[in-house]
Amino acid sequence: MKIKYIFKLMLVTLVFTACTDEDIFQEDPDSIVIENFFQTPSEFESAIRGVYSRMKTVGYYGGSGGSGDLVAVGDLLSDNLITNPNGRGSNFQSHSWLYNDNTSPTALYQQAYIAIARANLILQNIDNLPDGDFKNGIEAEALAARAMLHFDVARFYSQMPTQSASAGGSLGIVYSNEFEPFAEPARLSTVSEVYDLITADLTRANSLIGAANAGETTRINANVIRGLISRVALAQGDYARVIQAGQQVINSVSPAAASELFPLWISADNPGVLFELPFIVSDPLLDVNFSQGSGQSLIPEWSVDAAFYNLYDPATEPERIDAYFQTLTNNSLGETWIIVNKYINGVQQQGLNDGRYLRVEEVILNVAEAHYLNTPSNEAAALQTLNRLRDARYSSYAGGESGDDLFNAIMLERRKELAFESSDRWFTLKRLQGVSGIPSMHTSGVQRTGNGHLADGSGVVPPGQVLAAGDTKWQLPLQQTWLIENPNLVQNPGY
Structure with a gap:
């Protein structure tokens, strides 16, 4: 058994990089050092921060320059971005849906399961803490993080419950609820089972969290858990649950005002942010997902589709346009592009841009959509909720929509507000495929749209303009190396 314990020792060293050698190397490798580590509140604090820190690695929120992180990948897989031929071709294959079991749009899968292992270590040792508010808070954080991480894997690598009539019975993912470094787990048989486990973890977390971490944005608290419940329940089509959980959040947190958007996206402030990953200079840069360089030497990896950009009204929402976009002319190339300005303010920010995983603006949109889609539909509540966001974004707007026009308005604001963060556009297009009555x-x-990479819509048009609903490419492939390492895994159909 000595080899096994040495392996565990090495893993714990990697898991909790915030811990000192004295914290970890307390015993001979023959002893069970994991249990010997989880003894004090400060050690559990270090451990939960270790879960969050894994989300800052390349493939989750750590910008790699490969445009494969959660910040960018959903927009390049969908219809907000166009590859710019002047760049390095970062993730171009994914933009054209040419990925297979040897190429992947993102490394999120690996990073998520490492973070899940860290959460499971905490939960496995939680009874080393005395009963009370601190124990309950740490357990709630770990449960919510485990659910959140599995949900991100599930919505990339399996169908989403509302994606089709048969989605609930389709192939799920591995749901890991214990720390066992030598396990070779199989994928659960159905998507419904996975979402039931995600929901169970979030429900218990919500019952335990109390006032823990209230007001913090870098730790999971009650508002974060309820916001996550609204996100997951929307994917399940459980609209009453979206409303029940999300309404509590939007009653207590206001969206960022239009004047606050620019400082928000250069991380000078964080109004409306529920949960974020703080970045420092030594962390991977978020901004390199979209462009390289600065000023006149900035070369975009991705251009914004002119048709998408033109959905924004410069007369009534100039603040959102300034915070999200920049029109840049490169004189040496003789080209003008619309580029993503979120995170960069025209220049690379040396890692000082935080990863905004969940904002109250998303929860507002979740609740508005749920009011519309719930049975019975409550269009008045949907419109009132949507206007919470529109009041904060526009100097004026017509409003008053009903029926299809109201649903279109909710979707328009979702696309505009959540562009270039957390891959929301991809997941929205994916989950709506099986929703009726819209x-x-x-x-x-x-x-x-068929547009090219230049600001006027001309230029180089990339191949791949249509990804039909139901195509196998909506579920990303498991990589061949993962299948070799774990023979109990099953590849997604079509690969």
């Missing part, structure tokens, strides 16, 4: 434009998959 305009067909929202259920038909990706339908790109």
Whole structure:
């Protein structure tokens, strides 16, 4: 057994990089050092921060320059971005949906399961803490983090419950609820089972969290858990639960005002942010997902589709445009582009841009959509909730929509508000494919405009303009190396 314990020792060293050698190397490798570490509140504090820190690595929120992180990948898989031929071709294959079991749009899968292992270590040792508020708070954080991480894997690598009539019975993911470094777990048989486990973890976390971490944005607290419940329940089509959980959040947290958007996206302030990953200079840069360099030497990896950019009204929402976009002319190339300005303010920010995982603005949109889609539909509540966001974004707007026009308005604000963060556009197009009673434009998959990479819509048009609803590419492939390492894994259909 000595080899096994040495392996565990090495893993714990990697898991808790915030801990000192004295914290970890207390015993001979023959002893069970994991249990010997989890003894004090400060050690559990270090451990939970270790879960969050793994989300800052390349593939989750750590910008790699490969455009494969949660910040960017959902927009390049869908219809907000166009690859710029002047860049390095970062993740170009994914933009054209050419990925297979040897290539992947993102490394999120690996990073998520390492973070999940860290959460499971905490939960495995939670009874080393005395009963009370501190124990309950740490357990709630670990449970919510485990659910959140599994949900991110599930929505990339399996169908989402509302994606089709048969989605609930389709192939799920591995749901890891114990720390066992030598296990070779199989994927659960159905998506419904996975979402039941995600929901169970979030429900228990919500019952335990109390006032722990209230007001903090870098730790999971009650508002974060309820916001996550609204996100997961929307994917399940459980609209009453979206409303019940999300309403509590939007009653207590206000969206960022229009004047606060620019400082928000250069991390000078964080109004409306529920949960974020703080970055420092030594962390991987978020901004390199979209562009390289600065000023006149800045070269975009990705251009914003001119048709998408033109959905924003410069007369009534100039603050959002300034915070999200920049129109840049490169004189030496003789080209003008619309580029992503979120995170960079025109220059690389040396890692000082925080990863905004969940904002109250998303929860507002979740609740508005749920009011519309719930049975019975409550269009008045949907409109009132949508206007919470529109009041904070526009100097004026017409409003008053009903029926299909109201649903279109909710989806328009979702696309505009959440562009270039947390891959929301991809997941929205994916989960709506099987939703009935909404305009067909929202259920038909990706339908790109045919525009090129230049600011006026001309230029180089990338291949791959349509990804139909139901295509196998909506579920990312498991990599061949993972299948070799764990023979109990099963590849997604179509790969």
